[in-house]
Amino acid sequence: MSDIRPLIAGNWKMNGSRAAMAEVSALAAAHPAPGCDVMLCPPAPLLPIMVEAASGTKIAVGAQDCHANVSGAHTGDTSATLIAELGATAVIVGHSERRADHGETDAAIAAKAAAAHQAGLIAIICIGETEAERDAGRALEVARSQLAGSLPAGATAANTVIAYEPVWAIGTGKVASVADIDEVHSALRTALADLMSAEDAAATRLLYGGSVKPGNAAEIFAVTDVNGALVGGASLKAADFGGIIAAAE
Numbered sequence: 001m002s003d004i005r006p007l008i009a010g011n012w013k014m015n016g017s018r019a020a021m022a023e024v025s026a027l028a029a030a031h032p033a034p035g036c037d038v039m040l041c042p043p044a045p046l047l048p049i050m051v052e053a054a055s056g057t058k059i060a061v062g063a064q065d066c067h068a069n070v071s072g073a074h075t076g077d078t079s080a081t082l083i084a085e086l087g088a089t090a091v092i093v094g095h096s097e098r099r100a101d102h103g104e105t106d107a108a109i110a111a112k113a114a115a116a117h118q119a120g121l122i123a124i125i126c127i128g129e130t131e132a133e134r135d136a137g138r139a140l141e142v143a144r145s146q147l148a149g150s151l152p153a154g155a156t157a158a159n160t161v162i163a164y165e166p167v168w169a170i171g172t173g174k175v176a177s178v179a180d181i182d183e184v185h186s187a188l189r190t191a192l193a194d195l196m197s198a199e200d201a202a203a204t205r206l207l208y209g210g211s212v213k214p215g216n217a218a219e220i221f222a223v224t225d226v227n228g229a230l231v232g233g234a235s236l237k238a239a240d241f242g243g244i245i246a247a248a249e
């Protein structure tokens with residue numbers, strides 16, 4: 001980890017409920033002044049409920065997806081404008097589950113990230129190779145091409161976070177090796193310099209995601225170009241997520 005303030009973001013995916021707001025309160029009570037940025041991203045209907053639960057705490061709230069348009073005939077979708085109005089400050093775009101389940105392309109993701117920026121939200125842009133792509137020796141190529149294709153014009157270190165999540169490490173308990181994370185993250189840092197200003201490329205947060213747990217977080221955060229984590233399963237319980245936050249402080 002460098003001197004960039006880390007971000008530990010939890011992606012609740014399609015989990016959580018009103019009752020789960022007890023985890024938000026427990027997390028806030030255990031980490032009243034965290035030494036890193038902390039964020040939770042619940043399913044869209046829980047956004048205002050979590051914003052309320054997190055009010056007065058250091059926990060920021062983010063969404064898991066947005067539409068590229070501000071409004072219109074897009075049944076079931078949520079605009080970045082509404083997400084911002086509800087009090088969220090960020091939105092995840094291009095998660096591999098959305099790329100796979102909803103056929104999202106790099107271009108569609110870049111448009112969503114641009115909409116997030118337009119609404120004043122931080123876009124957390126996810127990229128990462130499949131197991132077949134890694135086995136074929138294409139991990140770096142895929143990460144670079146998804147990065148270039150998904151990053152919109154106008155991306156800065158302030159409005160953009162990149163999450164490297166190897167698909168085969170998500171929800172599997174298989175974590176990428178520290179050497180592999182180091183290799184991809186430093187390649188991403190270098191690639192960013194061609195896509196944004198040198199200052200922004202150096203300061204943009206690069207999160208690792210994929211089976212991050214309290215027990216493996218410290219060694220992942222020791223990697224130079226890792227500036228935090230995007231956490232799935234272990235973000236659902238305050239005790240687990242708190243252990244990851246503690247490793248980043």
Ligand SMILES: O=C(CO)COP(=O)(O)O
Pocket residue numbers: 011095165169170171172173209210211212230231232233234
């Ligand atoms: O997909 C992820 C976060 O977006 C990672 O999920 P897990 O931490 O459950 O592997």
